[in-house]
Amino acid sequence: xxxxxxxxxxxxxxxxxxxxxxxxxxxxxxxxxxxxxxxxxxxxxxxxxxxxxxxxxxxxxxxxxxxxxxxxxxxxxxxxxxxxxxxxxxxxxxxxxxxxxxxxxxxxxxxxxxxxxxxxxxxxxxxxxxxxxxxxxxxxxxxxxxxxxxxxxxxxxxxxxxxxxxxxxxxxxxxxxxxxxxxxxxxxxxxxxxxxxxxxxxxxxxxxxxxxxxxxxxxxxxxxxxxxxxxxxxxxxxxxxxxxxxxxxxxxxxxxxxxxxxxxxxxxxxxxxxxxxxxxxxxxxxxxxxxxxxxxxxxxxxxxxxxxxxxxxxxxxxxxxxxxxxxxxxxxxxxxxxxxxxxxxxxxxxxxxxxxxxxxxxxxxxxxxxxxxxxxxxxxxxxxxxxxxxxxxxxxxxxxxxxxxxxxxxxxxxxxxxxxxxx
RNA sequence: GUGGGAGUAGCUCAGCUGGUGGUAGCACCUGGUUGUGGCCCAGGAGGUCGUGGGUUCAAGUCCCAUCUCUCACCCCA
Numbered sequence: 001x002x003x004x005x006x007x008x009x010x011x012x013x014x015x016x017x018x019x020x021x022x023x024x025x026x027x028x029x030x031x032x033x034x035x036x037x038x039x040x041x042x043x044x045x046x047x048x049x050x051x052x053x054x055x056x057x058x059x060x061x062x063x064x065x066x067x068x069x070x071x072x073x074x075x076x077x078x079x080x081x082x083x084x085x086x087x088x089x090x091x092x093x094x095x096x097x098x099x100x101x102x103x104x105x106x107x108x109x110x111x112x113x114x115x116x117x118x119x120x121x122x123x124x125x126x127x128x129x130x131x132x133x134x135x136x137x138x139x140x141x142x143x144x145x146x147x148x149x150x151x152x153x154x155x156x157x158x159x160x161x162x163x164x165x166x167x168x169x170x171x172x173x174x175x176x177x178x179x180x181x182x183x184x185x186x187x188x189x190x191x192x193x194x195x196x197x198x199x200x201x202x203x204x205x206x207x208x209x210x211x212x213x214x215x216x217x218x219x220x221x222x223x224x225x226x227x228x229x230x231x232x233x234x235x236x237x238x239x240x241x242x243x244x245x246x247x248x249x250x251x252x253x254x255x256x257x258x259x260x261x262x263x264x265x266x267x268x269x270x271x272x273x274x275x276x277x278x279x280x281x282x283x284x285x286x287x288x289x290x291x292x293x294x295x296x297x298x299x300x301x302x303x304x305x306x307x308x309x310x311x312x313x314x315x316x317x318x319x320x321x322x323x324x325x326x327x328x329x330x331x332x333x334x335x336x337x338x339x340x341x342x343x344x345x346x347x348x349x350x351x352x353x354x355x356x357x358x359x360x361x362x363x364x365x366x367x368x369x370x371x372x373x374x375x376x377x378x379x380x381x382x383x384x385x386x387x388x389x390x391x392x393x394x395x396x397x398x399x400x401x402x403x404x405x406x407x408x409x410x411x412x413x414x415x416x417x418x419x420x421x422x423x
Numbered sequence: 424g425u426g427g428g429a430g431u432a433g434c435u436c437a438g439c440u441g442g443u444g445g446u447a448g449c450a451c452c453u454g455g456u457u458g459u460g461g462c463c464c465a466g467g468a469g470g471u472c473g474u475g476g477g478u479u480c481a482a483g484u485c486c487c488a489u490c491u492c493u494c495a496c497c498c499c500a
Contacts, residue, residue, distance in 0.1 A: 059497080059499080060498085078500085109500095111498070112496090114493075114494060115493085115494065117500080121500065122500090189497080271494075273499080274499095277500065302499090305500060327460095329458065362453090362460095363460090364461095365460050393460070
């Protein structure tokens with residue numbers, strides 16, 4: 001095959017569009033119920049923005065970014081950095097102390113594609129900026145859970161706290177001390193991580209490492225008083241809202257900016273991919289990016305992953321439909337049909353027509369294929385008496401309708417008849 | 424970056440130990456009905472067998488290389 005999309009980039013074809021529209025419509029609606037306002041952001045930013053927010057030593061920044069070296073710009077690998085950049089640039093906090101924002105769009109990471117993972121993928125992203133209260137954390141998770149529920153998807157919620165700059169460093173030291181004791185029993189990756197990113201060892205899937213990590217110091221036991229209070233309040237909030245969750249003291253995030261609350265929505269039905277959504281608090285990040293000292297929290301849902309899960313649940317694919325298909329026989333009828341179709345469309349009628357002069361049988365077949373509710377058959381006989389055959393495609397009922405008057409009037413006549421038909 | 428699997432019609436796939444590419448299913452076109460869709464029947468069109476090289480009288484089939492897709496590792500939504 002000569003012409004094809006590049007690796008990890010995929011077309012979303014008309015037959016799968018209904019899932020994407022449903023994801024967008026449901027989530028947009030729920031975001032708005034929770035007071036979030038939409039923001040649209042460029043898909044490129046200055047490279048340094050991502051290095052400063054996501055973290056210089058993360059995999060994303062080290063090896064997964066699409067960067068135009070000569071332009072100093074990078075295709076965004078995630079949305080939070082861009083959103084905060086826009087927030088700071090336009091000083092949105094001066095308009096309203098707490099900003100609730102969401103955005104929907106493509107992200108780019110140069111990874112090896114696999115099931116549920118692409119180089120261009122799409123996220124729904126929601127952020128609350130300027131609120132430090134734990135009730136915001138629980139509300140945000142409840143919102144994510146509501147989106148998943150309304151999409152008909154089952155997912156579990158796992159939460160953890162990563163502490164703050166006051167308590168995390170000492171936990172890190174404890175963890176490193178512990179890991180060094182068992183260094184020889186860890187997998188090679190984890191031996192390396194002990195120094196580079198010890199928290200990651202907690203997340204290793206190898207059974208040996210898992211056993212060792214089971215007895216490792218718990219971050220939840222090492223939180224400072226403020227972080228512990230915050231975390232307990234988040235849990236209490238989830239319980240009040242009836243959102244079920246489990247604690248996962250081994251959960252670690254791939255981005256450096258997280259503090260305190262982190263969470264993931266997980267599924268078992270996506271092969272190697274477990275997370276369909278994830279997020280957390282990032283108090284301190286906005287200031288670090290040169291903005292005001294405001295706390296923030298947000299999460300993202302992976303749209304491809306949602307769509308895959310929805311496809312698994314789907315019994316039959318929903319097809320598009322049209323209201324009316326005009327089957328025109330002969331050149332004169334085709335010309336009349338075109339004008340009629342135009343006026344019907346301006347009245348809001350989804351109208352199909354083909355100008356190829358094909359047989360009536362072929363045109364009727366096309367009417368069936370596009371799932372037209374009605375077919376309007378126009379031939380020379382009908383034209384001579386200013387009429388047409390209107391066929392109800394759900395059965396075989398057919399009636400002659402008058403096309404008296406000019407084209408707009410004929411269109412109104414047909415519109416009236418077909419709008420009064422039972423669905 | 425590292426492994427496994429797979430590339431044959433628009434899609435899903437048969438094709439054995441090499442011997443002329445499948446009446447395969449779905450989809451498409453035409454006809455069965457002078458101008459009537461779905462179901463059915465008949466016919467038709469559609470392929471450089473991913474690409475390049477090699478072995479052989481003969482390669483979709485065996486060998487080598489390469490490209491692509493896919494799943495997984497890593498990591499992540």
